[in-house]
Amino acid sequence: MRRVSRIAVAGVATAALAVTVSACGSSSTSSSSSSSDKNLGLALAYDVGGKGDQSFNDAATAGLDKADKEFGYKSTAVEPQDGESDADKTQRLETLAKQGYNPVIGVGFAYAPAVKEVAAKFPKTTFGIVDDNSFQAKNIANLVFHEEQASYLAGVAAAKATKTNVVGFIGGVDVPLIHKFEAGFKQGVADTKKGVTVKSQYLTETAAEGGFSSPDKGESAADGQIDAHADVLYAAAGLSGQGVIKAAAAHKVWAIGVDSDQYQQDALAKYKASILTSAMKNVEGAVYGLAKSVHDGKPETGEIRGSLANGGVSLSDSNPTFANDKAVQDAVKKAEEGIKNGSITVKTS
Numbered sequence: 001m002r003r004v005s006r007i008a009v010a011g012v013a014t015a016a017l018a019v020t021v022s023a024c025g026s027s028s029t030s031s032s033s034s035s036s037d038k039n040l041g042l043a044l045a046y047d048v049g050g051k052g053d054q055s056f057n058d059a060a061t062a063g064l065d066k067a068d069k070e071f072g073y074k075s076t077a078v079e080p081q082d083g084e085s086d087a088d089k090t091q092r093l094e095t096l097a098k099q100g101y102n103p104v105i106g107v108g109f110a111y112a113p114a115v116k117e118v119a120a121k122f123p124k125t126t127f128g129i130v131d132d133n134s135f136q137a138k139n140i141a142n143l144v145f146h147e148e149q150a151s152y153l154a155g156v157a158a159a160k161a162t163k164t165n166v167v168g169f170i171g172g173v174d175v176p177l178i179h180k181f182e183a184g185f186k187q188g189v190a191d192t193k194k195g196v197t198v199k200s201q202y203l204t205e206t207a208a209e210g211g212f213s214s215p216d217k218g219e220s221a222a223d224g225q226i227d228a229h230a231d232v233l234y235a236a237a238g239l240s241g242q243g244v245i246k247a248a249a250a251h252k253v254w255a256i257g258v259d260s261d262q263y264q265q266d267a268l269a270k271y272k273a274s275i276l277t278s279a280m281k282n283v284e285g286a287v288y289g290l291a292k293s294v295h296d297g298k299p300e301t302g303e304i305r306g307s308l309a310n311g312g313v314s315l316s317d318s319n320p321t322f323a324n325d326k327a328v329q330d331a332v333k334k335a336e337e338g339i340k341n342g343s344i345t346v347k348t349s
Helices: 056-071 086-099 109-121 147-161 176-192 215-227 238-251 266-274 283-295 326-341
Strands: 043-045 076-078 104-106 127-130 140-145 166-173 197-204 232-236 254-259 275-281 302-306 313-315
Touching: 043 056, 043 086, 056 076, 056 254, 056 283, 076 086, 086 104, 086 109, 104 109, 109 127, 109 140, 127 283, 140 283, 147 176, 147 232, 147 254, 147 275, 147 313, 147 326, 166 176, 166 215, 166 238, 176 197, 176 232, 176 326, 197 215, 215 232, 215 238, 232 238, 232 275, 238 254, 238 266, 254 266, 266 275, 283 302
Parallel strands: 043 076, 043 104, 104 127, 127 140, 140 302, 166 197, 166 232, 232 254, 254 275
Antiparallel strands: 275 313
8 A cells, every 4th residue: 555644644544445456466358347246336546645635535535435324335445556557547447347346436637548448348337537527438427626616716715815915826736637726716816806926836747756645845835935925825736735734834824725624624633723714626525426326327427517506616614714704705705606607707727
């Protein structure tokens, strides 16, 4: 199992693991359907950062746990490995499908080539891919989101909260998906308060360099932005975002979480007073919804996109300081209404 440095990671692998899945074993292509007539439940193949990131992967885990509880499943979740190839991901998904898991979900756009290849071999199994819609197939559900919409609201909140008129964006990896977070955030800031500077930084060019899995990189980037007078920091960086939150707490400035409601995460509890809000996307609901559709015999396929309008993305209000600030809440609600009614079009790049 992959080992990475984490801040007070809560828990290890789910106790419901039914099998051990290796990314290193031999691959067989002799079967085009599962080896079991009984569906064992859903299978998650985690993105970089793995379980315990208090963000993207943990949101997927919450969807798995909900499905297990409701349907009596014994689902499984598999960690990524350092430096793995597309072939490793393909073998992982193929193994899960053969063992009788359905749906099989790749948690993150890096699984796109593997999902495309394996879904063709297992037409009776439903596959999900989170954060990618570059291809479609009859047995693939593309679970995607309007991240830019929630990020716009985060920008509104940041613009209302800043006292220095300098805020920061920290992206984990310089890829189009994370550009959406940056674009929405910058637009929300600009539309809310003139004269606010947004400092942007990406931790790495590729995921293999640790941009989504290195809290130390996030902390170092945050320290630099704080030294440049940023007093609100928004990170879209997976596990690396924990370092950003840690730095914000140390310097007594605001952090804005991402993907999950990070104010509520146990592993981040000692920093939560510094987490103003979180730009959330309902990965939990998407994972659970796909599992339920398979359970009900009507598997979802095609693009399934979460937005502000359907509750697929949102801004959390768990921090009482944020929830009770009328000026901030009024600005956020006005922006949300504008996005929903079409008077505000949020950029994606």
